[in-house]
Amino acid sequence: MSLLTLFYLLIFPGLLFTAVLGLSVGWVDRKLSARFQFRVGPPFFQNFYDFIKLLGKETLIVRDSVQSLFIAAPLIAFAALVCISALIGVALFFGASFIGDLYVLMYLLMVYSVMVILGGSATGNVYSSIGAGREMKLLLADELAFILVCLVPIVKAGYEIRLSEILSAQQLGGAFIASPSGILAFLIALICIQAKMALPPFNIPEAETEIVEGPFMEYSGPPLAFWKLNHFMMYVFYPFLLILLFLGGFSAGGWGVLWFILKYLLIVVVMIIIKNTNPRVRIDTALHFFWNIAFPVSLVALILAVLGV
Amino acid sequence: MEPSALIYFLVIPAAVSLINLLLPVRAAKALTVIALLYLLVRSIHSLSHLPLLSECGLWGADRLAAFVLLFVHILSLVILVFSLKGVRSEIQRAFFVLYPLTVAFCNGVLLSQHTIAFIIFWGLSGLSLYFFALMGQGDSYSQTAKKTFIIIGGSDVFLIFGFILLAARLPVKEWNLSALQMQSGDPLYYLAFFSLLIAVLAKAGGFPLHSWVPDFSKTSPIESTAFLPSSLDKLLGIFLLARMMTAFFAVELIVKMIIISIGAITVVGAVMMAIMQPNARRLLGYSTVSQVGYMLMGVGSGNPIAFAGGLFHMVNHTLYKSNLFLSLGSVEKQTGSSEFRDLGGIAKGMPLTFLMALIGSLAISGIPPFSGFYSKWMIYQGLLEQTKTLPAGYQIWMLICLLLAIFGSALTLACFVKFLHAVFLGRNPGREKIHEAPANQWLATGIFALFCIVFGLFAAALPLKRLIIPVLAELGIAADLSLIGYYDPLLLTGLFAIVFLIGWVVYRATRVVRYDEIYLGGMAAETRFRVSGVDFYREIRQMPLLQTIYTAAEKKYCDIYELGSKGTFFFSGILQKLHPGLLQWYLFYILLGLLLLLLITINIGG
Numbered sequence: 001m002s003l004l005t006l007f008y009l010l011i012f013p014g015l016l017f018t019a020v021l022g023l024s025v026g027w028v029d030r031k032l033s034a035r036f037q038f039r040v041g042p043p044f045f046q047n048f049y050d051f052i053k054l055l056g057k058e059t060l061i062v063r064d065s066v067q068s069l070f071i072a073a074p075l076i077a078f079a080a081l082v083c084i085s086a087l088i089g090v091a092l093f094f095g096a097s098f099i100g101d102l103y104v105l106m107y108l109l110m111v112y113s114v115m116v117i118l119g120g121s122a123t124g125n126v127y128s129s130i131g132a133g134r135e136m137k138l139l140l141a142d143e144l145a146f147i148l149v150c151l152v153p154i155v156k157a158g159y160e161i162r163l164s165e166i167l168s169a170q171q172l173g174g175a176f177i178a179s180p181s182g183i184l185a186f187l188i189a190l191i192c193i194q195a196k197m198a199l200p201p202f203n204i205p206e207a208e209t210e211i212v213e214g215p216f217m218e219y220s221g222p223p224l225a226f227w228k229l230n231h232f233m234m235y236v237f238y239p240f241l242l243i244l245l246f247l248g249g250f251s252a253g254g255w256g257v258l259w260f261i262l263k264y265l266l267i268v269v270v271m272i273i274i275k276n277t278n279p280r281v282r283i284d285t286a287l288h289f290f291w292n293i294a295f296p297v298s299l300v301a302l303i304l305a306v307l308g309v
Numbered sequence: 310m311e312p313s314a315l316i317y318f319l320v321i322p323a324a325v326s327l328i329n330l331l332l333p334v335r336a337a338k339a340l341t342v343i344a345l346l347y348l349l350v351r352s353i354h355s356l357s358h359l360p361l362l363s364e365c366g367l368w369g370a371d372r373l374a375a376f377v378l379l380f381v382h383i384l385s386l387v388i389l390v391f392s393l394k395g396v397r398s399e400i401q402r403a404f405f406v407l408y409p410l411t412v413a414f415c416n417g418v419l420l421s422q423h424t425i426a427f428i429i430f431w432g433l434s435g436l437s438l439y440f441f442a443l444m445g446q447g448d449s450y451s452q453t454a455k456k457t458f459i460i461i462g463g464s465d466v467f468l469i470f471g472f473i474l475l476a477a478r479l480p481v482k483e484w485n486l487s488a489l490q491m492q493s494g495d496p497l498y499y500l501a502f503f504s505l506l507i508a509v510l511a512k513a514g515g516f517p518l519h520s521w522v523p524d525f526s527k528t529s530p531i532e533s534t535a536f537l538p539s540s541l542d543k544l545l546g547i548f549l550l551a552r553m554m555t556a557f558f559a560v561e562l563i564v565k566m567i568i569i570s571i572g573a574i575t576v577v578g579a580v581m582m583a584i585m586q587p588n589a590r591r592l593l594g595y596s597t598v599s600q601v602g603y604m605l606m607g608v609g610s611g612n613p614i615a616f617a618g619g620l621f622h623m624v625n626h627t628l629y630k631s632n633l634f635l636s637l638g639s640v641e642k643q644t645g646s647s648e649f650r651d652l653g654g655i656a657k658g659m660p661l662t663f664l665m666a667l668i669g670s671l672a673i674s675g676i677p678p679f680s681g682f683y684s685k686w687m688i689y690q691g692l693l694e695q696t697k698t699l700p701a702g703y704q705i706w707m708l709i710c711l712l713l714a715i716f717g718s719a720l721t722l723a724c725f726v727k728f729l730h731a732v733f734l735g736r737n738p739g740r741e742k743i744h745e746a747p748a749n750q751w752l753a754t755g756i757f758a759l760f761c762i763v764f765g766l767f768a769a770a771l772p773l774k775r776l777i778i779p780v781l782a783e784l785g786i787a788a789d790l791s792l793i794g795y796y797d798p799l800l801l802t803g804l805f806a807i808v809f810l811i812g813w814v815v816y817r818a819t820r821v822v823r824y825d826e827i828y829l830g831g832m833a834a835e836t837r838f839r840v841s842g843v844d845f846y847r848e849i850r851q852m853p854l855l856q857t858i859y860t861a862a863e864k865k866y867c868d869i870y871e872l873g874s875k876g877t878f879f880f881s882g883i884l885q886k887l888h889p890g891l892l893q894w895y896l897f898y899i900l901l902g903l904l905l906l907l908l909i910t911i912n913i914g915g
Contacts, residue, residue, distance in 0.1 A: 079808035097795040121734035129840035143719040284848040
């Protein structure tokens with residue numbers, strides 16, 4: 001394991017970069033959401049303060065819980081998300097394969113949901129169990145369409161699954177979004193990542209007004225700090241993934257950096273607008289939406305991609 | 310190793326089985342352990358002396374047979390270790406007589422070089438499945454045994470028929486398996502292929518001949534469920550499919566697409582049934598059926614990477630599914646139930662069993678870096694490679710199958726999240742203290758869990774390089790595999806461990822822990838406020854089209870055995886009505902018969 005590998009993992013584009021950017025973009029979310037609600041919103045460093053504050057709080061552990069799993073779950077999710085950030089970031093910024101390809105990424109992304117479910121179930125709290133069940137159902141709902149939207153760039157790149165190959169194909173032939181199949185897949189992908197991040201209207205697992213915080217209900221102190229950090233890190237690598245798969249990736253030359261920042265902010269702002277303008281749906285509505293609407297649309301996108309459209 | 314020593318793989322376990330009839334149970338257990346340990350060592354030794362052929366030409370082993378033989382013995386030994394303590398006392402003697410005999414029959418299938426010997430041992434292994442089913446308990450175990458035998462035995466007819474069609478042009482003396490071959494232009498090609506495919510699907514438990522597996526899993530001793538439908542039957546079924554794809558037939562594209570489609574339907578259909586089960590054994594049984602779909606897609610695709618992935622998945626599945634069944638067995642022996650509503654909160658009292666079940670669950674769901682992910686990853690790559698070469702219509706067909714396979718993984722994860730939550734996590738429904746399983750049980754599940762980890766981390770260096778790629782090279786499929794994807798499991802695990810450690814250090818440095826009761830917003834945390842997991846996926850069950858399908862499945866409209874039974878009873882009902890037991894009717898039949906004879910005689914005479 002070389003120093004470069006550790007640099008990718010821990011500094012850029014891994015842990016430090018993703019955490020700092022995630023907490024910063026989380027401020028954009030909170031500020032923009034506040035504006036939607038005619039509030040002022042927090043200062044820029046609020047998320048950083050919250051993380052440090054939570055580290056100083058008590059960790060309350062349910063007496064009869066599976067303590068090891070309860071504590072390990074947020075840390076395992078944290079480790080998985082950092083690896084994912086590094087995987088996507090290295091492909092995006094350096095055009096190289098790191099850790100795995102798109103299939104590996106699709107499966108690693110499920111680790112977060114698994115840990116939310118196991119961590120919540122470990123407590124024996126009924127709200128956590130209900131939340132865990134909803135988290136799994138939400139994963140099932142969005143995964144069907146998400147697999148299809150990942151298959152579209154694979155097909156368009158000539159049946160390549162390495163992220164570097166998908167990027168090269170776009171650098172040669174133009175961004176995949178500039179095609180009917182690409183734009184359809186991109187739109188569905190946007191909605192899928194809204195669900196993957198459990199943002200409204202898909203904040204079903206932690207429906208505060210129904211099941212308090214769902215799987216996170218019994219968490220406090222440092223474990224809760226890690227869950228919050230995990231959530232903010234997703235604000236970084238999910239939009240990066242969409243940029244990689246559909247928007248042509250990152251180019252360091254010329255206006256490339258500014259263009260990349262604009263692409264990133266566009267996706268984040270659209271997610272925040274969707275978040276603030278939609279009420280939460282029920283889990284059966286989400287299932288119906290993804291399986292009966294998003295799935296056929298993304299299937300059409302895949303067929304168009306196969307036909308070269 | 311002397312080629313004639315191949316006969317030991319049959320004679321030793323058969324002899325042990327006969328001796329166990331006479332020995333006390335303890336001695337029988339010890340003898341069986343010694344015999345299987347010896348055979349495991351021999352099977353490892355045989356890998357470096359291939360190919361093997363006995364002087365009489367009746368027994369032989371190439372790399373594929375030796376590879377499967379190795380895992381038959383690994384699984385047999387480890388499951389035997391689990392069975393040393395915990396098998397119901399009333400069936401112990403029968404269990405330890407039948408167990409080595411089953412190993413002998415399976416070895417016979419793998420080592421037979423003559424078609425008739427193959428058929429005989431295949432049938433005998435089905436018979437031993439029936440006898441294990443007869444050791445079951447519960448209301449319907451004898452019905453289940455009958456159903457199992459009818460499906461497996463019925464498929465044997467197709468096996469015999471398929472082989473006869475393959476070997477028809479040769480004299481019986483020359484019916485060596487190596488001499489059987491059929492080209493696609495042959496008029497009997499499709500009939501022979503699909504006859505043998507029926508035998509493969511029934512043995513391995515693929516759709517539509519799968520319905521015996523969940524029933525067998527529900528009623529039979531859990532050790533036998535881990536031993537046969539999860540392990541040995543998969544090995545034998547996929548072994549035959551591999552022979553069909555590489556030796557017996559030159560397989561056409563449309564046939565490959567049909568097998569891949571059957572595989573995809575099996576994956577999703579079976580796991581959709583699994584997620585709704587209220588009983589843990591049936592959930593694992595349906596999941597077993599589902600995993601066969603990946604093996605069919607891999608081995609049946611014809612692509613080298615997918616073929617290797619299919620063989621690797623076959624082996625991985627036997628390891629993690631046995632782990633899961635045996636972990637459930639440990640829980641069942643402590644709690645007396647495998648119904649989800651009766652379980653929950655077991656992890657605190659059985660932490661080792663929970664850990665093994667957790668590893669098995671993550672492996673079967675295909676979570677990196679466990680073994681299940683690697684084999685699925687290979688199958689997906691192979692299917693994608695295959696898709697590149699197809700015309701557009703076939704490409705869409707293949708991609709839909711690939712989608713179903715990948716989605717099947719998410720459904721499998723859903724299935725095992727429910728399993729883990731309902732059995733080990735959640736709240737204990739107020740039972741008395743649970744104790745950890747005896748050492749032989751968690752040792753056995755621990756060995757399987759270790760395989761899940763080692764085969765995941767070292768897949769390329771160990772099972773693939775040393776076992777599976779040599780099989781492909783000998784079969785003439787590929788000398789080496791150039792994977793199109795990129796995945797470094799060791800790097801992933803190393804990096805993961807580093808970040809986890811950082812998180813752990815931060816937690817330990819900042820934690821201030823206090824223990825408290827469950828928080829329900831001020832309400833008392835009574836045991837009636839628990840989610841057992843039975844209705845985890847109720848919303849999916851209630852979706853419009855799915856509700857119809859589930860209701861039909863529960864009424865057994867999709868069960869080929871039930872449909873076959875209804876058809877059979879319909880026709881036999883007609884015949885039954887013609888035999889009312891009244892003398893007048895029989896006299897009438899005799900008179901009719903005599904009149905018919907008279908007419909025939911007159912016609913001949915005239």
